[in-house]
Amino acid sequence: MVKLFQHTFKYEYNWDSVTLAFWLRYPNPFASHVESVDVIDRYVDPKTGSLRTTRLIMKRGVLPKWGQGFIKNPEAYIIEESIINPKTQTMITRTKNITHARVMQVEEWQTFRVDPNNREFTQVKTEAKFVSKFGWGLTEKLEGFGLKRFTDSSLKSRKGMSYILERIREKQLLRGRKLMNVYSI
Amino acid sequence: MSQSIGVNCNELKKEYDACFNRWYSEKFLKGDPKPECEELFKKYRDCVLIAVKQKQIDKLLVEARKDDPFSSITEVNK
Numbered sequence: 345m346v347k348l349f350q351h352t353f354k355y356e357y358n359w360d361s362v363t364l365a366f367w368l369r370y371p372n373p374f375a376s377h378v379e380s381v382d383v384i385d386r387y388v389d390p391k392t393g394s395l396r397t398t399r400l401i402m403k404r405g406v407l408p409k410w411g412q413g414f415i416k417n418p419e420a421y422i423i424e425e426s427i428i429n430p431k432t433q434t435m436i437t438r439t440k441n442i443t444h445a446r447v448m449q450v451e452e453w454q455t456f457r458v459d460p461n462n463r464e465f466t467q468v469k470t471e472a473k474f475v476s477k478f479g480w481g482l483t484e485k486l487e488g489f490g491l492k493r494f495t496d497s498s499l500k501s502r503k504g505m506s507y508i509l510e511r512i513r514e515k516q517l518l519r520g521r522k523l524m525n526v527y528s529i
Numbered sequence: 530m531s532q533s534i535g536v537n538c539n540e541l542k543k544e545y546d547a548c549f550n551r552w553y554s555e556k557f558l559k560g561d562p563k564p565e566c567e568e569l570f571k572k573y574r575d576c577v578l579i580a581v582k583q584k585q586i587d588k589l590l591v592e593a594r595k596d597d598p599f600s601s602i603t604e605v606n607k
Contacts, residue, residue: 360554360558363558364550364553364554367546367549367550367553368550370531371530371531371532378531379532380531380532380533380534381531381532381533382533382534382535382538382542382577383545383549383570383573383574383577384574384577384578384581384590384594385574385594386549386570387564388557388562388564393562395553395557395562396599398594400534400577400581400586400590402534421586421589421590423590423593423594425597425598425599427599430557430558430560430562431560436599438598438599440593442586442589442590442592442593443586443589453598
């Protein structure tokens, strides 16, 4: 049994800002459970000119009360892969958990493109898949829980991105008057 | 800025992130893909990989990285 999630959203910010916000999105007030973010690998593909990045994200307290009984380690690690082509203005990201994967594997794909109706806006398509191999009659419950949780957390992650985008805009406006570092949010 | 997994990697991360974010906005997005933060990245990454090993997630990470999600995606380059 696999549960799927699909969603399309529009940020009222240009693609350059949205992709920068993707790098800067932690910490933000809507992601207090994210403890660390590290770049594990990063390079520009000489053939395509695309930027490939692998990041490792550590979160805490991601399980429901009834799940804490069988998961001893509250740390959860997530691997985030991304590819950005600046010529086609396309960013594709894929995140998945690497710990507790037997209980539940959540795989999320996001595609960021320039909004075809407004060059100043950015369209984001999100797709996610939930697979539990846990068994014991809990698979259904876990996958249902994963889907519900994901719906809540994807709303939070959009709020977090919007918060960062607002900070970027403020700093860019300020920079017009005074030299400010836009990148240290 | 976000924290690093390794408490003693935070300074290196801060320097690298600042360099990368500037390069990303001012060079990469403007069509200049020549890397500029390689040395800072190497130092920072070496530190992170030690922390990853200490936390015993190095094997999980190697395993997870075997699956390249974009190997069959050509859409991004169209």
